[in-house]
Amino acid sequence: MVSDSVAAVPIPSAANTKNPGKKKRTNRSAKLKQYKIDARREQWLNKGAVKNKGCKDGMDDDVHVPPSSGKHAKQELEKLETRRRGEEDDVLIHQESDSESPSNSPVSANSSVLCGNDSGTNFTGSSSSGGSTSSSSSSGGCCSGNITEEEEDEDEEVEEEDDGCLDDWEAVADALAADEKHQNSSHNEPAVETDSSQSREVTGGSGLGHPNSKPGSGGMVPRGSANARAWRADDAFRPQTLPNLSKQHSMPNPDRFFGGGGPWCRTSVPSNCPICCEDLDLTDTSFLPCNCGFRLCLFCHKRILEQDARCPGCRKQYECEPIETEASVHGGSLTLRLARSVSMIERNQYTFVSINVKAGQ
């Protein structure tokens, strides 16, 4: 039970993509396992408390385990029973999949030990919560530990049949989202680490027999899953250093100039020339003729240079005054040259940003 996480640890991302895809199957095999454990526990309790008493659980009416019968016979019986119950449980899960919260508290774990049908609720939509239940309940029934571990071998056989790679992208995306949701919701609970490691055990299903891996895997696996997921734009935990793509590509609101509120603030580049209302092209947007930050298109700038050569934003004289007193063609060529040098700087910034985008994703 402990060991399967080893397989998941070395390649966390691979294990992660594998895991959610198998969620459905995993749930089922986990259910099977849970029911076996529960049945064991009931058996043990029955043995300890009242002899030859039937099952406490209403659902387990058909479980009549003679306490003195042979072990193999018991196991056979349980297998049959748990499989059938696992199928029943499919229905149960669909009904109760939303009640996920109490599964991590020790009280509910105990109650699930006592009442067999509670455990069905604990396997909710996300595989990790199911894992937590199995862990807590197995630790609750410590005396039956030997038996469950023994039975694990048989479980693995069942699970390995289900163990296949998933090739459905949508399922992966759904599962990722579900996983993420669960991690956010149970962020403060201490059970999270063991949660995911246990769930890996349940899902991994291949590398049995590495008993030393549990402490490390508990810490590693969640981290791996965090690394492997892509950030959504509206994610609260998204690092702020990541550039926002939608912001990068969308031009500022063309109405902003007339809408008031600092039309020529330094940081924003208008998409239209505020003078002639024509669209600013790349050269125009990288053209900053005045220190006040007022931007305008090259045509309007040239026109202003021909007249009073004052910046429309701050009414100060443009810096390139002396040349402007010569022929207007020279003024125009000067502005073009200026624009080119300025635009080179800004293009470098753009490429820098795009490199960041690549690195961020």
Add this chain to the structure above:
Amino acid sequence: MVDFARVQKELVECHKDAEGSGIRVAPKSDNLVNLIGTIPGPTGTPYEGGVFQIQINLPEGYPFEPPKMQFSTKVWHPNISSQSGAICLDILKDQWSPALTLKTALLSVQALLSAPQPDDPQDAVVAQQYLKDYQTFVNTARYWTESFAKTSSRGVEDKVQKLVEMGFPESQVRSILEAVGGDENLALERLL
């Protein structure tokens, strides 16, 4: 050549915010060179409650040259000619910037109504009265507002309609009515 694309955009923008600012600009004819702007009199001034019409004429170089603005509603104000309605405002002259718009210019005119500058007068008589007998100035300004700015927009339309029904061309009626300050009888005399 007037930049009509920009003028059109300005008109649209001004129309969007007409409820908030109370400032309206409408083309007088369909060539977008002659426009009529309206500003409400600022509250707390003798001009409160009045609606003042301003005749706007866009020069060839607009927006690189300032628009020509002139009150067509009679106003008693130190910086506005009580005869012609000419406005003494720096942004309409040397302090014009192409980044300003008709709306911002009209806003400035509205601000001028609430903050007269008698030291730089357009109408010397009004400025003298403002400096020497402020109370009389306020009374006169309020009287002018009551007489010319409150009903002028509707009254002028009524007068125009009356004169047009008499058989005069509408454009001529409007120009003469404006020239005589909205006096119906004077306009009729001139038309005849």
